[in-house]
Amino acid sequence: MTFITLQSLEKSFGATPVVRTFDLTLEKGEFVSLLGPSGCGKTTVLRMVAGFETPDQGDIVIAGESVLKKRPNQRRIGMVFQSYALFPNLTVAGNVAFGLRVAGMDRAGISRRVDDMLAMVGLSGLHGRFPWQLSGGQQQRVALARAIAPRPQVLLLDEPLSALDAKIRVSLRTEIRAIQRELGITTLFVTHDQEEALSMSDRIVVMNGGRAEQIGTPQQVYDRPATRFVAGFIGTLNLIEGQVSRQAGTASILSAAGDLPLPSDSAATGKVTVAIRPQAMSPCAPDQGNLRGTLRQIEFLGAFTRLHVTCAETTVQADCFARDLPPGLSLNQTIGLRVAAEDCVVMSG
Amino acid sequence: MNLHRVTSWIAFALAAVYFLLPLVATLEFSLRARRGVYSLDAYRNVLSDPQFHQTLGYSLILSLATVVLGVLIVAPTAFWVRLKLPRLRPVVEFITLLPLVIPPIVIVFGYIRLFNTSSVLPLTGSAGGTDFLLAAGYATLSLPYMYRAIDTGLRAIDIRSLTEAAQSLGAGWTLILARVILPNITVAILSGAFLTFAIVIGEYVLAALLNRPAFGPYMVWMGGNRAYEPAALAVVAFGLTWAAMAVVQTLAGRAKHLNTSR
Numbered sequence A: 001m002t003f004i005t006l007q008s009l010e011k012s013f014g015a016t017p018v019v020r021t022f023d024l025t026l027e028k029g030e031f032v033s034l035l036g037p038s039g040c041g042k043t044t045v046l047r048m049v050a051g052f053e054t055p056d057q058g059d060i061v062i063a064g065e066s067v068l069k070k071r072p073n074q075r076r077i078g079m080v081f082q083s084y085a086l087f088p089n090l091t092v093a094g095n096v097a098f099g100l101r102v103a104g105m106d107r108a109g110i111s112r113r114v115d116d117m118l119a120m121v122g123l124s125g126l127h128g129r130f131p132w133q134l135s136g137g138q139q140q141r142v143a144l145a146r147a148i149a150p151r152p153q154v155l156l157l158d159e160p161l162s163a164l165d166a167k168i169r170v171s172l173r174t175e176i177r178a179i180q181r182e183l184g185i186t187t188l189f190v191t192h193d194q195e196e197a198l199s200m201s202d203r204i205v206v207m208n209g210g211r212a213e214q215i216g217t218p219q220q221v222y223d224r225p226a227t228r229f230v231a232g233f234i235g236t237l238n239l240i241e242g243q244v245s246r247q248a249g250t251a252s253i254l255s256a257a258g259d260l261p262l263p264s265d266s267a268a269t270g271k272v273t274v275a276i277r278p279q280a281m282s283p284c285a286p287d288q289g290n291l292r293g294t295l296r297q298i299e300f301l302g303a304f305t306r307l308h309v310t311c312a313e314t315t316v317q318a319d320c321f322a323r324d325l326p327p328g329l330s331l332n333q334t335i336g337l338r339v340a341a342e343d344c345v346v347m348s349g
Numbered sequence B: 001m002n003l004h005r006v007t008s009w010i011a012f013a014l015a016a017v018y019f020l021l022p023l024v025a026t027l028e029f030s031l032r033a034r035r036g037v038y039s040l041d042a043y044r045n046v047l048s049d050p051q052f053h054q055t056l057g058y059s060l061i062l063s064l065a066t067v068v069l070g071v072l073i074v075a076p077t078a079f080w081v082r083l084k085l086p087r088l089r090p091v092v093e094f095i096t097l098l099p100l101v102i103p104p105i106v107i108v109f110g111y112i113r114l115f116n117t118s119s120v121l122p123l124t125g126s127a128g129g130t131d132f133l134l135a136a137g138y139a140t141l142s143l144p145y146m147y148r149a150i151d152t153g154l155r156a157i158d159i160r161s162l163t164e165a166a167q168s169l170g171a172g173w174t175l176i177l178a179r180v181i182l183p184n185i186t187v188a189i190l191s192g193a194f195l196t197f198a199i200v201i202g203e204y205v206l207a208a209l210l211n212r213p214a215f216g217p218y219m220v221w222m223g224g225n226r227a228y229e230p231a232a233l234a235v236v237a238f239g240l241t242w243a244a245m246a247v248v249q250t251l252a253g254r255a256k257h258l259n260t261s262r
């Protein structure tokens, strides 16, 4: 069931278009991430949903009702900011209770709900602390508790983890997702961190220059990037240029480094760029591989080993587990790299 | 280098003498009410004068009203300008400086012309109305200080995020100002308030021309009619003003400490 519809949103600041024909629908209870480089318009989309910016064009529908005419304080939206934005004059409990007081809840109800919320974010017993007495991670938990306490229809998070240490960032993202699942609250999450988006989301919107370049599950945007931008932005990727050749029923891509198989469902012709994940390339004997090149570097990265291989002009990366490495590899020897047709993502141009 | 130090010290000493000498002379003179010996007679006379208490009380109440009026005008304005109209800030800042350039006498004659007994809004016709005019005039005079104090306070907090957080939690503008903005700039408001207090206690022109029984006109009247008591009064008024300044300094220091510990 569609819960939120963003319909052809457009927004310019002065003459600069910041969001262009942006379409997105969210199912009830879905967790969707807006992922893209800094300045691509993610925050602006979020702020339009919250009501802090007015779109120049388009509509925003929540629960079957356009919210464009509603002021931010009438939209029942919970918001979490990168800077926490806790009220410095209020205690932890006072912050969490703020929305409940505004809504006119009675004292007993407020106290019960504040307890529940603080327990949920793992801060039971910190009621009386002030924000400046808390660590960054704790402050962001309070901000999350404050946002969800009044039972909003939608939760918006704008890079909530970006200001935190790496360790806390990872543990808190698991927690945020668990809480979101438990409450079943429809959530829009903004981040520029692909790992965050891939690990947390039901679906990801990859944004570039104010547009949605691709909308899909983490698996889809990772394995099947729709555009060169998406391919380059998410994960490490090898890009190889070549020419499609179709002869006697077999199709392949001819490149300076060797011939690559063309996926059977591809209708590409002419000059193309092929994107291949490092883990889709496996090292082999020089005459057995699709590509051939010189081994320049062997990088041990713990869980796997990364080989840097110079094929013709470009250097590609191949990841493999230690046990899959051909025995007796040495630097500057010529090796082959095998690639399956389904791992070649063909993009025109 | 050494010479430089010596000249600095001489300059400082000269300035100190220039500043302190009249004070010391006033203090010394105020103690000479009794012939031949130093005594506190002048102070006793001043402090036992019912008029002293009445005028000081009146001025204190009026300074309180002025602070309330000033905060009600300045806080929402400074907040709104910072939040929505940052480009207008220099303009607003300039306007708040005008009372330093335009003499109070201009303001008070303006008031008397606009609100006299034969005008549409005859505020000068009643004591309460005139008190209100006086508070409004004082609020204008203290505008440069009040605005700067509050604006500095607003700069120290992230008003944009705090406002948006409060809005998303359902709060309207009045609630945001009362529960989120004002409580977080209390130190700034207090320092503005004590500056206002210092101005109101000593102000003469507005109170005299509006003919209200304030402390400033009382001091001037004393000066024209007594010998030693005006000196004692000047020392008392000076002490009050300095106490207000000391409070401002302490508050400012505390605010700095709070901000760094954040």
Ligand SMILES: Nc1ncnc2c1ncn2[C@@H]1O[C@H](COP(=O)(O)OP(=O)(O)O)[C@@H](O)[C@H]1O
Pocket: A013, A018, A036, A037, A038, A039, A040, A041, A042, A043, A044, A045
């Ligand atoms: N209020 C504003 N006025 C003018 N330009 C703005 C404003 N807000 C954002 N921008 C510009 O819009 C672009 C997109 O901003 P934003 O949505 O914050 O990007 P992101 O969150 O993806 O980093 C940026 O170039 C930014 O400078």
Ligand SMILES: [Mg+2]
Pocket: A039, A042, A043, A159
């Ligand atoms: Mg942003």
